[in-house]
Amino acid sequence: MPTLFRKVKDVKSYLKSLRSSGGNNLSVGFVPTMGYLHEGHMELIKKCKLQNDITVVSIYVNPLQFGEGEDYQKYPRDLERDLAMCQEAGVDVVFAPTDEEVYPQVPKTKIHVEGISHVLEGAFRPNHFSGVALIVLKLFNIIQPDRAYFGEKDFQQLKLIQRLVNDLSYPVEIVPVPTVRDKDGLALSSRNTYLKEQERESALSIYRSFLIAQKLFRAGNTKAQDIKEAVRDYISRHPHVKRIDYVEIVDEDFNIKEEVSEGDRVLVAVWIGDTRLIDNWRLSYEEV
Amino acid sequence: MPTLFRKVKDVKSYLKSLRSSGGNNLSVGFVPTMGYLHEGHMELIKKCKLQNDITVVSIYVNPLQFGEGEDYQKYPRDLERDLAMCQEAGVDVVFAPTDEEVYPQVPKTKIHVEGISHVLEGAFRPNHFSGVALIVLKLFNIIQPDRAYFGEKDFQQLKLIQRLVNDLSYPVEIVPVPTVRDKDGLALSSRNTYLKEQERESALSIYRSFLIAQKLFRAGNTKAQDIKEAVRDYISRHPHVKRIDYVEIVDEDFNIKEEVSEGDRVLVAVWIGDTRLIDNWRLSYEEV
Known part of the structure; x- marks a missing residue:
């Protein structure tokens, strides 16, 4: 069983003694999560375990990164199940603090x-990335990991964290991990649990629209406008698609592109019924 | 002579090896400065040396915390003199990075x-505290000190840093150090070097206005309005006083006060000729 901590001072002192028991040469890898773990998280943990001596997973549904009317209350939570999955994966330490511990x-x-926090996701969720930045930096300061693992699924979040870490010279290496998809292409997300069966079917249009984008790109169409329209058109044709918040193409530095080149990302946010899904796709010349 | 570093990676690896040579039990104290050291800095260093095994001083005039038209270019610099003073004071490590090192x-x-960055100093110097926050957190991440020392002279900056450290759970203890004054009461500041002789005479009105404030408070007048007016009136009566940016009274949490109690601070920013000076005073029942 991983060692579970609920208090900041307890996890800090445990990690300190663990580190010093290894002559302060043990590397610590960190996977911050909001719990309700799925195979996507397991990929982060797997990579973390490969690269570090100690693997720490945090489980905390951070209220600050939810806006008014968002799904903070109904966000799925199941600590026992999460702990069992962490045990199975060989996690060493789970840090699952209370709100009072995190925000006394x-x-x-x-x-x-600038250029990340208030565009796309940040435009639709105004305080989201300030909440993300705060909790992630705070957890970095508590855990003091050598490496931290973030899924490419939340691409804008990944770019935010990478930029923060660079701008602030945080002594942590950010390791991106590719999105994990179900066999049918749906990107794994704790929020998929909200989807009714028919909604889930419609949600597949997101992945399929990426295949269309990729096909266009491989055929030599590098106009972002064309690719975005194709994605938007395809998705919007499906039932239960209530709204498309955005379809955009950005480069690795999160600049919005007009002419697309290999490595650029198609980013989408789509409402399927009452569920808001985000996903993204790296355009490449490879066959899917 | 203190060991001088100009590069981030060099100071990091030196401190790492220094720490591990002491079994990772050596405490590191940090005094961030913009150089052109004076007795105020020496007080920070003295306290730092008392409380820590290793004392690190940074010397960096951070362009980001200067606004347009401010004194970034003419801000006094003299690294050789600073190094000599650091040696005299027994500083172990001086980190004096180039702009390229700090901001690649x-x-x-x-x-x-909120409530600190954009009021008073922050209202008159709009990007100042964002620049301060960035460089201080960045230096914390590079030096990773156990304790860091800040003068009460820059009271708003001290409150900013304390709040950042709390909100972000930075593993560093912030140690405030009382303002050092010349015999005639002028608070020490690298910017005092800008003052012509007669201007310096007028600048003494700031300290003297604090004595008036203190006298009023001790006499039982707890109306912030009265105390602020007395301070403003007294200072403005002096030659070379070009403008008073603000006179305000705040509590320890930087709330603006109407009814004053012991421990509240009078804060002022005054232009003496072309020199902008800030200073503050803790109101108490003690005789000065």
């Missing part, structure tokens, strides 16, 4: 990255 | 603390 006082600190 | 790319990260 309401934070007044706001952290933004 | 233009940072996109903006950090604000």
Whole structure:
């Protein structure tokens, strides 16, 4: 069983003694999550275990990164199941703090990255990335990992964290991990649990639209406008698609592209019924 | 002579080996400065040396915390003199990085603390505290000190840093150090070097206005309005006083006060000729 901590000071002192027992040469890898773990998280943990002596997973549904009217209350939670999965995966330490531990006082600190925090996801979820930045940096300061693992599924979040870490010279290596998809292509997400069966069917249009985008790109069409329209058109043709918040193409530095080149990402946010899904796809010349 | 480093990776690896040579039990104290050291800095260093095994001083005039039209270019610099003073004071490590080392790319990260970043100093110097927050957190991440020392002279900056450290759970203890004053009461500042003789005489009105404030408070007047007016009136009566940016009274949490109690601070920013000076005073029942 991984050792479970609920208090900041306890996990800190445990990690400190663990480190010093290894002559302070043990590397610590860190996987921050909101729990309700799935195979996507397991990929992060697997990579973390490969690269580090100690693997720490945090489980915390961070209220600050949810907006008003969002799904903070109904976000799925199941600590026992998560702990069992962590045990199965060989996680060493689970840190699952209470709100009072994380925010003994309401934070007044706001952290933004220009060009990332307020566009796309950040435009539709105004305080989301400030909440993400705060909790991730805070967890870095508590765990002090050598490496931290983030899924490419939340591509904008990944770019935010990478930029924060560079701008602030955080002594942590950010390791991106490719999105894990179900056999039918649906990107794994704890929020998939909200989908009714027929909605799930419609949600597959997201992945399939990426295949169309990829096909266009491989055929030599590098106009972002064309690719985005094809994606949007394809998805919107499906039932239960209530709204498409955005379809955009950005490069590795999160610049919005007009002419697309290999490695650029198609990013989408789609409402399937009452469920908001995000996903993204790296355009390449490879066959899918 | 303290060991001088100009590169991030060099100071990091030196401190790492220094720490591990002491079985990772050596404490590191950190004094961030913009150089052109004076007795105020020496107080920070003295306290740092008392409380830590290793004392690190950084010397860096951070362009990001200067606004347009401010004194970034003419800010006094004298590394040789600073190094000699650091040697005299027994500093172990001086980190004096180049701009390219600190900002290999233009940072996109903006950090604000609500209720602190944009009031008083922050209202008159709009990007100042975002620049301060960025460089201080960055230096914390590079040096990874156990304790860091800040003068109360820059009271708003001290409150900003304390709040950031709390909100972000930085593993560093912030140690405030009382303002050092010349015999005649002028708070020490590298910017005092800008003052012509007669201007310096007028600048003493700031300290003297604090004595008036203190006298009023001790006499039982707890109306912030009265105390602020007395301070403003007294200072403005002096020659070379070009403008008073603000006179305000705040509590330890930087809330603006109407009814004053012991421990509250009078904060002022005054232009003496072309020199902008800030200073503050803790109101108490003690005789001065």
